Amino acid sequence: MTLKTFGLDQFGFLLYSLQWTILLTVIALIGGGLLGFAVALARTSQLKPVRIAAASYIQIIQGIPVLMILFLSYYGLSLAGFELPPLIAAGASMTIYASGYLAEIWQGCIQAVPKQQWEASESLAMTRLQQYRYVVLPQAMRISLPPTVGFAVQVVKNTSITSIIGFVELARAGQPINNATFQPFRVFLAVAALYFVVCYPLSQLSRLLERRLHAGSNR
Amino acid sequence: MPEVIVENVHKSFGALEVLKGVSLSVERGEVFALIGRSGSGKSTLLRCMNGLEKINSGRIEIAGHALGEDAKALRKLRTDVGIVFQSYNLFPHLTVGENIMLAPRIVKDVAKAKAREVTREVLQLVGLSEKFESYPDQLSGGQQQRVAIARSLAMRPKVMLFDEVTSALDPELTEEVLMVMEQLARDGMTMILVTHEMGFARRVATQTIFMHKGKIWEHGPSAALFANPQTPELHQFVKSDVK
Amino acid sequence: MSYTFQFGVLAQYQDQILSGIWLTIKISVLSIILGCAAGIVLASVRSIWGGAVRLLVDAYVEIIRNTPFLVQLFIVYFGLPGLGLRVGADTAALIGMTINLAAYSTEIIRAGTEAIHKSQIEAGEALGFTRFQIYRHVIIVPAIAKVYPALCSQFVLMMLASSICSAISTQELAASAAFIESQTYRSFEIYIAVTLIYLALALALRAVLALIGIWLFGRRIARKTMTALPEVQA
Ligand SMILES: Nc1ncnc2c1ncn2[C@@H]1O[C@H](COP(=O)(O)OP(=O)(O)OP(=O)(O)O)[C@@H](O)[C@H]1O
Ligand SMILES: [Mg+2]
Numbered sequence: 001m002t003l004k005t006f007g008l009d010q011f012g013f014l015l016y017s018l019q020w021t022i023l024l025t026v027i028a029l030i031g032g033g034l035l036g037f038a039v040a041l042a043r044t045s046q047l048k049p050v051r052i053a054a055a056s057y058i059q060i061i062q063g064i065p066v067l068m069i070l071f072l073s074y075y076g077l078s079l080a081g082f083e084l085p086p087l088i089a090a091g092a093s094m095t096i097y098a099s100g101y102l103a104e105i106w107q108g109c110i111q112a113v114p115k116q117q118w119e120a121s122e123s124l125a126m127t128r129l130q131q132y133r134y135v136v137l138p139q140a141m142r143i144s145l146p147p148t149v150g151f152a153v154q155v156v157k158n159t160s161i162t163s164i165i166g167f168v169e170l171a172r173a174g175q176p177i178n179n180a181t182f183q184p185f186r187v188f189l190a191v192a193a194l195y196f197v198v199c200y201p202l203s204q205l206s207r208l209l210e211r212r213l214h215a216g217s218n219r
Numbered sequence: 220m221p222e223v224i225v226e227n228v229h230k231s232f233g234a235l236e237v238l239k240g241v242s243l244s245v246e247r248g249e250v251f252a253l254i255g256r257s258g259s260g261k262s263t264l265l266r267c268m269n270g271l272e273k274i275n276s277g278r279i280e281i282a283g284h285a286l287g288e289d290a291k292a293l294r295k296l297r298t299d300v301g302i303v304f305q306s307y308n309l310f311p312h313l314t315v316g317e318n319i320m321l322a323p324r325i326v327k328d329v330a331k332a333k334a335r336e337v338t339r340e341v342l343q344l345v346g347l348s349e350k351f352e353s354y355p356d357q358l359s360g361g362q363q364q365r366v367a368i369a370r371s372l373a374m375r376p377k378v379m380l381f382d383e384v385t386s387a388l389d390p391e392l393t394e395e396v397l398m399v400m401e402q403l404a405r406d407g408m409t410m411i412l413v414t415h416e417m418g419f420a421r422r423v424a425t426q427t428i429f430m431h432k433g434k435i436w437e438h439g440p441s442a443a444l445f446a447n448p449q450t451p452e453l454h455q456f457v458k459s460d461v462k
Numbered sequence: 463m464s465y466t467f468q469f470g471v472l473a474q475y476q477d478q479i480l481s482g483i484w485l486t487i488k489i490s491v492l493s494i495i496l497g498c499a500a501g502i503v504l505a506s507v508r509s510i511w512g513g514a515v516r517l518l519v520d521a522y523v524e525i526i527r528n529t530p531f532l533v534q535l536f537i538v539y540f541g542l543p544g545l546g547l548r549v550g551a552d553t554a555a556l557i558g559m560t561i562n563l564a565a566y567s568t569e570i571i572r573a574g575t576e577a578i579h580k581s582q583i584e585a586g587e588a589l590g591f592t593r594f595q596i597y598r599h600v601i602i603v604p605a606i607a608k609v610y611p612a613l614c615s616q617f618v619l620m621m622l623a624s625s626i627c628s629a630i631s632t633q634e635l636a637a638s639a640a641f642i643e644s645q646t647y648r649s650f651e652i653y654i655a656v657t658l659i660y661l662a663l664a665l666a667l668r669a670v671l672a673l674i675g676i677w678l679f680g681r682r683i684a685r686k687t688m689t690a691l692p693e694v695q696a
Contacts, residue, residue, distance in 0.1 A: 120308035125297035184540035199528035
């Protein structure tokens with residue numbers, strides 16, 4: 001085998017695998033968003049056992065490494081008899097990971113809505129569901145945008161961990177190229193640069209939204 | 220039958236007993252003023268009346284509904300009992316019109332056109348017809364409070380509760396809100412209002428209740444009560460207000 | 463499902479697990495100390511010197527915060543030797559973690575300094591403090607006290623993220639787990655056990671940090687440290 005150098009072809013391969021990183025991020029945000037939303041609601045429930053269960057879930061997910069979530073999903077799912085493509089295990093673990101953090105972020109946003117808004121809507125004879133739907137969540141959603149976009153950056157970066165179980169996303173794609181070219185510094189710098197190109201605009205967007213939120217009115 | 224019946228109501232927050240056996244009854248069309256020192260339990264009593272606070276013992280019946288545990292019955296009661304708070308509590312993400320229409324639409328299933336019509340009507344009543352499309356943060360405090368009153372009125376309540384609705388307002392703004400309330404009283408609304416505006420209580424309230432240490436300390440027709448306090452506590456309270 | 467759990471096998475590998483725990487603790491504690499110190503220095507020089515230094519520090523912070531820790535590790539471990547710097551897996555892990563944590567610490571402390579009120583700085587000037595004294599007593603110490611809970615959350619996240627170092631063959635706890643798994647194939651038991659160990663380590667680290675917080679800043683801050691959940695992730 002002739003030694004290749006890190007050139008356009010290799011860069012093209014990296015760019016191609018970036019789409020898997022993005023796909024995984026989208027899966028994590030949608031799956032983790034749905035699960036996290038449910039946990040956030042449970043966290044603000046009127047029933048104490050439900051609140052405690054949700055709080056424990058959040059504490060546990062945030063108290064263990066993402067890598068362990070990944071291994072447990074990977075081996076756990078295959079143990080349950082599923083012969084799995086890594087995408088499923090990767091997607092499942094990223095979903096669980098994201099849900100633990102999004103739940104906490106959104107719980108904070110729901111609780112940031114003043115207690116008086118609950119009382120006013122309750123006094124207007126709304127059901128709890130209606131209070132969430134028409135009064136509390138629309139306000140919480142506005143506050144949640146900056147931290148949610150900020151968290152998306154963490155998700156993009158943490159999808160790189162799925163390379164450890166062999167899921168070929170951007171970080172993993174660097175490895176065969178490195179093996180072929182023996183130019184690790186260049187290769188992984190290029191990988192890092194691609195992550196940066198995705199993450200930096202998101203970080204800036206999160207900041208911009210944050211500033212707009214503080215400057216703007218309550219709407 | 221009285222529109223509001225409160226019978227021997229007790230309410231504690233933990234070890235602190237805030238209402239120590241309160242009873243009163245309000246006939247339809249009457250206006251009751253609740254006065255008393257800070258911490259005497261006025262807000263708590265008002266909030267018990269629409270179930271925002273749960274009572275420990277006693278009985279409350281309001282607009283024909285008995286206050287109880289059942290959530291559905293409680294909502295039914297609340298459609299007939301409006302409450303306005305010191306801090307307006309408008310929904311900041313909705314326009315004035317949307318604030319007012321929301322509950323009739325989703326709680327009472329009023330058709331959209333009908334809800335708009337009701338909204339126009341109550342806005343006119345509080346003198347804010349032109350603010351339909353404004354957002355709360357574009358309004359003055361007095362205007363926001365009038366919208367809050369309109370929002371309650373749009374539910375067509377039989378009883379209105381007001382908790383120090385002018386305490387956060389400058390004198391001129393206070394006046395415009397009090398005028399709206401006075402108009403409501405003239406139109407025959409049954410009202411219970413916690414207030415520090417003694418002049419207003421004397422003029423508009425048919426009866427005034429002086430609360431002290433979680434009890435109804437003194438109670439009577441407003442004019443007589445203010446003119447001739449029977450207890451040293453009320454005497455002191457009325458005097459300190461004049462200062 | 464015919465799989466039966468056998469946690470018993472793990473007992474045979476006690477030494478393996480203990481040495482993994484020990485290395486995890488070692489690289490975590492060292493990187494926390496070094497990263498936090500670097501964060502204080504960087505946040506300080508950035509604010510005192512301004513100009514090009516500020517731009518450089520900000521660029522460093524942004525680059526680190528917007529790239530994955532794993533890739534940072536790859537660059538240190540696989541990339542540096544290409545530049546003539548050969549480092550072992552443990553050293554590479556420590557370097558990577560320190561670089562990463564320094565960036566986050568800088569950012570957190572910077573946010574803290576910006577929340578310090580101008581009037582306090584003016585009060586310091588009025589008392590005749592030098593610029594350095596003002597920065598030290600009026601800005602940086604109160605700022606750190608203010609963001610201490612956020613810093614602690616970041617430290618805990620770094621400890622958890624140290625598991626990623628197993629990808630460059632650092633023999634810490636996650637690597638021990640992988641090794642035992644390859645020997646016994648009892649993958650699920652092992653990863654459950656190791657996950658619980660991480661959970662315990664995270665709780666223990668939080669408790670230690672809270673004690674340090676009490677010692678440094680008093681009770682009020684420490685209580686927040688125990689309850690505050692992380693805002694950002696390595
Ligand atoms: N949710 C609560 N939990 C604990 N204590 C409460 C609560 N709400 C009110 N209290 C206490 O109950 C007492 C009565 O409060 P309340 O708000 O009814 O007084 P008030 O007469 O309305 O006074 P003000 O004129 O200051 O509004 C006070 O001592 C108050 O601290
Ligand atoms: Mg009150």
